[in-house]
Amino acid sequence: MTVGIGGWGSRRKPMALVRAICRSGLRDLTVVSYGGPDVGLLCAYGKVRRVVAPFATLDSIPLEPHFRRVRQQGTIAFTEYDEGMVMFGLYAAAHRLPFLPTRAGLGSDVMRVNPELRTVRSPYEDGEELVAMPALTMDVALLHLNRADRRGNARYLGPDPYLDDLFAKAAARTYVSCERLVETADLLKEGPVQSLLISRSHVTGVVETPNGAHFTSCEPDHGRDEAFQRAYATAAGDPAAWAAFRERFLAGDETAYQSAVRAWRRKESP
Amino acid sequence: MTATRAEVCVTACAEAFRGDGEILAAGIGGAVTVLAARLARLTFEPGLLTHDGTCLLTGDVPALGEGPGDVEGWLPFREHLWLVLNGRRHVMLGASQIDRFGNTNISCIGDWARPKAQLLGVRGVPGNTRCGTTSYWIPRHSPRVFVETVDMVSGVGYDRGAHEIRVVVTDLAVLDFATPDRRMRLRSVHPGVTVGQVTAATGFDLAVPDEVPATRAPDAEELRVIREVLDPDGLRDREVPEGSRR
Numbered sequence: 001m002t003v004g005i006g007g008w009g010s011r012r013k014p015m016a017l018v019r020a021i022c023r024s025g026l027r028d029l030t031v032v033s034y035g036g037p038d039v040g041l042l043c044a045y046g047k048v049r050r051v052v053a054p055f056a057t058l059d060s061i062p063l064e065p066h067f068r069r070v071r072q073q074g075t076i077a078f079t080e081y082d083e084g085m086v087m088f089g090l091y092a093a094a095h096r097l098p099f100l101p102t103r104a105g106l107g108s109d110v111m112r113v114n115p116e117l118r119t120v121r122s123p124y125e126d127g128e129e130l131v132a133m134p135a136l137t138m139d140v141a142l143l144h145l146n147r148a149d150r151r152g153n154a155r156y157l158g159p160d161p162y163l164d165d166l167f168a169k170a171a172a173r174t175y176v177s178c179e180r181l182v183e184t185a186d187l188l189k190e191g192p193v194q195s196l197l198i199s200r201s202h203v204t205g206v207v208e209t210p211n212g213a214h215f216t217s218c219e220p221d222h223g224r225d226e227a228f229q230r231a232y233a234t235a236a237g238d239p240a241a242w243a244a245f246r247e248r249f250l251a252g253d254e255t256a257y258q259s260a261v262r263a264w265r266r267k268e269s270p
Numbered sequence: 271m272t273a274t275r276a277e278v279c280v281t282a283c284a285e286a287f288r289g290d291g292e293i294l295a296a297g298i299g300g301a302v303t304v305l306a307a308r309l310a311r312l313t314f315e316p317g318l319l320t321h322d323g324t325c326l327l328t329g330d331v332p333a334l335g336e337g338p339g340d341v342e343g344w345l346p347f348r349e350h351l352w353l354v355l356n357g358r359r360h361v362m363l364g365a366s367q368i369d370r371f372g373n374t375n376i377s378c379i380g381d382w383a384r385p386k387a388q389l390l391g392v393r394g395v396p397g398n399t400r401c402g403t404t405s406y407w408i409p410r411h412s413p414r415v416f417v418e419t420v421d422m423v424s425g426v427g428y429d430r431g432a433h434e435i436r437v438v439v440t441d442l443a444v445l446d447f448a449t450p451d452r453r454m455r456l457r458s459v460h461p462g463v464t465v466g467q468v469t470a471a472t473g474f475d476l477a478v479p480d481e482v483p484a485t486r487a488p489d490a491e492e493l494r495v496i497r498e499v500l501d502p503d504g505l506r507d508r509e510v511p512e513g514s515r516r
Contacts, residue, residue, distance in 0.1 A: 008347055034347075035391070053391060054391055054392060054393055054394065055390050055391035055392070055393045056390075056391060057390060057391075062390065063388070063389065063390065067388065068387075068388040071378070071384075071385055071388035072384070072385060072386070072387065072388055073384075074383070074384035080377065080382075080391055080392055081392070082392055082393075082394060082395070082396040082397045083347075083351055083393055083394035083397070084351045084354055084355065084394060084397040085396075085397070087348065087351050102355070102397070103355070103397065103400050103401050104354070104355070104394075104396050104397025104400060104401065105396045105397070105400075106396075106400050106426070106431060107396075107400060107423070107426035107430035107431040107432075108392065108395075108396035108399075108400070108423050108424060108425070108426050108430070109377075109382070109392075109422045109423040109424070110392055110396050112382075112423075113382050113422070159324065159325045159326070159344075159346070160324070160325045160346040160347060161346060161348070162346070162347060162348075163347070163348060
């Protein structure tokens with residue numbers, strides 16, 4: 001199954017949904033993502049066959065440690081594209097086009113490591129050769145938004161929509177988790193209509209997961225939990241520490257996770 | 271006032287934006303590139319647009335680590351990716367490896383199929399280098415960075431269709447590609463650095479003119495802006511520790 005994951009790096013990732021996949025029997029996933037700890041966690045749980053991404057980063061910590069390890073062990077396949085290529089792949093899928101032309105990627109080793117990529121020549125006078133970025137169609141997209149109603153209309157309240165609407169339009173089915181479920185009549189209470197990013201016509205299911213992007217940022221509801229992210233990255237560097245981290249935070253359901261995080265914070269904060 | 275090496279580097283990076291006019295000066299990662307774009311805007315290139323590192327175009331020019339007082343525009347990631355294709359942008363990037371034609375690597379070290387070290391991934395660098403003006407800031411000039419062949423071409427060089435690689439600024443020197451075959455050339459050495467130091471720290475044959483000038487030092491106004499306005503906490507010194515390469 002091909003799963004697209006919204007957000008960007010360590011920003012507004014549907015981490016509660018990712019944790020749910022980690023607890024499930026799903027495996028052999030192809031994951032399309034502007035990668036962050038979503039990609040890392042799924043790799044750590046052996047759920048991933050292939051990652052399709054321009055990067056994997058924790059933002060304030062430059063490199064995603066689990067992704068790094070599986071790449072260096074050679075245990076996952078990787079389709080490495082330029083950031084703009086991924087956006088055009090989403091645009092193509094959202095418009096039901098087989099490809100979109102772009103200059104991004106030309107001349108670079110993205111063409112070497114993805115030998116299936118083709119170029120296309122402009123039929124006009126310029127005759128320019130361009131990358132034919134294939135549509136990134138997906139079976140499922142997973143998104144986390146600030147607010148949603150029961151029908152699947154959803155909005156972001158932070159400064160950046162990322163590419164979430166394109167993921168929704170590129171996928172056959174989209175599942176949205178949200179900080180807070182509200183009545184349709186209340187959707188516009190906290191901001192302008194332009195930030196109603198996701199339409200129910202693209203959404204199959206909605207779930208309320210307060211703090212569900214944790215430990216990534218979900219402005220303005222909450223920022224990134226930098227201390228917890230450091231703990232995650234540190235644990236990822238050592239098998240015993242990672243086993244302890246998994247046992248402490250990820251062995252139970254989402255409620256258990258949030259409660260373990262709260263307990264951890266009480267202990268860590270002075 | 272004697273400028274520190276870090277201040278020479280910031281000014282040299284700012285020089286990269288001279289003449290750019292009303293485009294986005296995008297300093298990516300770390301203190302020096304961000305300082306450079308803001309210094310250029312506050313002194314000799316006032317038309318430049320600068321951003322806050324996330325998605326705001328700043329109406330004023332805040333100090334490092336400070337939010338903008340005024341916001342003059344919105345540049346979420348999707349618009350930033352669009353701007354790369356549109357071209358009204360000059361980006362200053364880092365690189366883990368760079369070769370004589372300006373091909374750069376931030377993706378991985380070793381064989382791509384199973385890398386010795388997975389780094390960031392190509393990010394937006396293929397498109398950046400193909401579609402718009404790019405400069406590089408390399409805080410530690412060494413043969414590990416300046417290599418014969420990069421392991422994965424993330425940013426394209428002049429032999430692979432680069433749009434424009436304006437300059438490569440390091441802690442030792444300023445380099446450019448002003449040669450007939452567009453190979454890397456030593457443009458200037460920072461005060462206190464010898465040509466021999468630069469060639470010894472470069473893992474390929476660098477074009478070296480008969481006369482290599484010194485990189486210009488910041489003037490009094492530029493020093494004031496760096497020290498008092500943009501970086502009073504001295505974050506620049508973490509990237510270029512004073513005395514480390516004397």
